[in-house]
Amino acid sequence: MKNNRNRRAGSYSRRHVLQLLAGTACACCGSVHANKLAYDLTATEIASGTWAVHGRSEYFTLENGGNIVNVAFIEVPDGVVVVDSGPSRRYGEALLQLIEKTVPGKPVLRVYNTHHHPDHFLGNQVFDRTVIAAPQQVIDNILAEGDGFADNMYRLVGDWMRGTAPIAPGLALEGDSEEIGGRKFSLFYLSGHTSSDLVIRDDQTGVLFSGDLAFYNRAPTTPHAQIEVWQESLQTISALDRELILPGHGLRDDSGASIEQTADYLDWLHRGLSEAAASGLTMNEAMALPVPARFQSIDVVQTEYQRSVVHMYLTLEDDLMPLIDVK
Numbered sequence: 001m002k003n004n005r006n007r008r009a010g011s012y013s014r015r016h017v018l019q020l021l022a023g024t025a026c027a028c029c030g031s032v033h034a035n036k037l038a039y040d041l042t043a044t045e046i047a048s049g050t051w052a053v054h055g056r057s058e059y060f061t062l063e064n065g066g067n068i069v070n071v072a073f074i075e076v077p078d079g080v081v082v083v084d085s086g087p088s089r090r091y092g093e094a095l096l097q098l099i100e101k102t103v104p105g106k107p108v109l110r111v112y113n114t115h116h117h118p119d120h121f122l123g124n125q126v127f128d129r130t131v132i133a134a135p136q137q138v139i140d141n142i143l144a145e146g147d148g149f150a151d152n153m154y155r156l157v158g159d160w161m162r163g164t165a166p167i168a169p170g171l172a173l174e175g176d177s178e179e180i181g182g183r184k185f186s187l188f189y190l191s192g193h194t195s196s197d198l199v200i201r202d203d204q205t206g207v208l209f210s211g212d213l214a215f216y217n218r219a220p221t222t223p224h225a226q227i228e229v230w231q232e233s234l235q236t237i238s239a240l241d242r243e244l245i246l247p248g249h250g251l252r253d254d255s256g257a258s259i260e261q262t263a264d265y266l267d268w269l270h271r272g273l274s275e276a277a278a279s280g281l282t283m284n285e286a287m288a289l290p291v292p293a294r295f296q297s298i299d300v301v302q303t304e305y306q307r308s309v310v311h312m313y314l315t316l317e318d319d320l321m322p323l324i325d326v327k
């Protein structure tokens with residue numbers, strides 16, 4: 001199985017590399033110039049021994065290389081725990097270098113994947129697969145959709161993805177907590193952003209890693225969303241003891257505002273699109289509806305809103321207007 005996956009991953013990797021090299025051939029001499037792409041990752045200490053690696057508040061571009069996600073690492077007594085691994089192999093390598101520079105000589109004992117979206121797990125390749133862990137459903141989602149996600153990322157960010165292949169975690173999480181290297185982490189098995197979203201709490205510092213169940217000042221993404229389930233998960237998170245939240249995208253959150261903002265946005269999105277579908281607006285007309293003033297300062301809100309209309313509108317129309325069975 002593993003060999004099969006590696007072979008497949010290798011084959012599209014070579015195909016993409018060839019396409020990318022073709023695109024960078026010099027018009028005058030025909031020689032090929034390799035791009036020198038480097039992620040400029042910075043570790044920001046958000047709690048004692050806990051560093052966030054903030055991504056840009058953007059969508060995937062050829063310029064940002066998919067570095068739009070918040071990754072984190074935590075120094076525990078015997079090593080390092082990592083939350084999400086970034087969008088590419090190259091990112092994973094840069095992350096490992098940053099960890100080694102920040103916490104020299106300590107081994108990575110655990111890598112959590114919060115969910116199966118590509119910016120959260122395509123850096124897995126640089127870690128020992130046996131220390132990468134996620135709920136079984138996240139693993140299943142990666143096995144089912146990882147190839148397609150990686151393929152799409154090659155199209156979106158190009159050469160940054162060179163050599164990247166989707167690697168599923170080697171360990172399925174089960175318990176409600178685990179001790180890693182002398183530190184206890186609580187695990188919460190939620191869903192709604194996708195069919196499986198892992199939330200992790202470092203019980204010593206109280207930092208809650210929400211994955212993409214919470215966004216803060218960066219518009220939520222909805223390609224696999226089930227809005228009602230997502231809202232229930234936000235209520236669960238809201239009731240958890242914590243000191244601060246590191247959302248999957250956007251700013252760190254000391255007050256819980258990321259939960260309120262995400263819930264408010266999803267409520268507006270779902271209600272607004274349901275009303276639009278019920279009143280017979282076309283998808284294009286729904287896309288042209290104004291985003292409320294309170295959301296307009298949120299990064300990439302206009303483009304994410306339009307992407308959400310594409311993801312959600314046909315389903316909403318089908319739910320609201322079932323086919324009439326004429327006999």
Ligand SMILES: [Zn+2]
Pocket residue numbers: 115117193212221
């Ligand atoms: Zn996501």
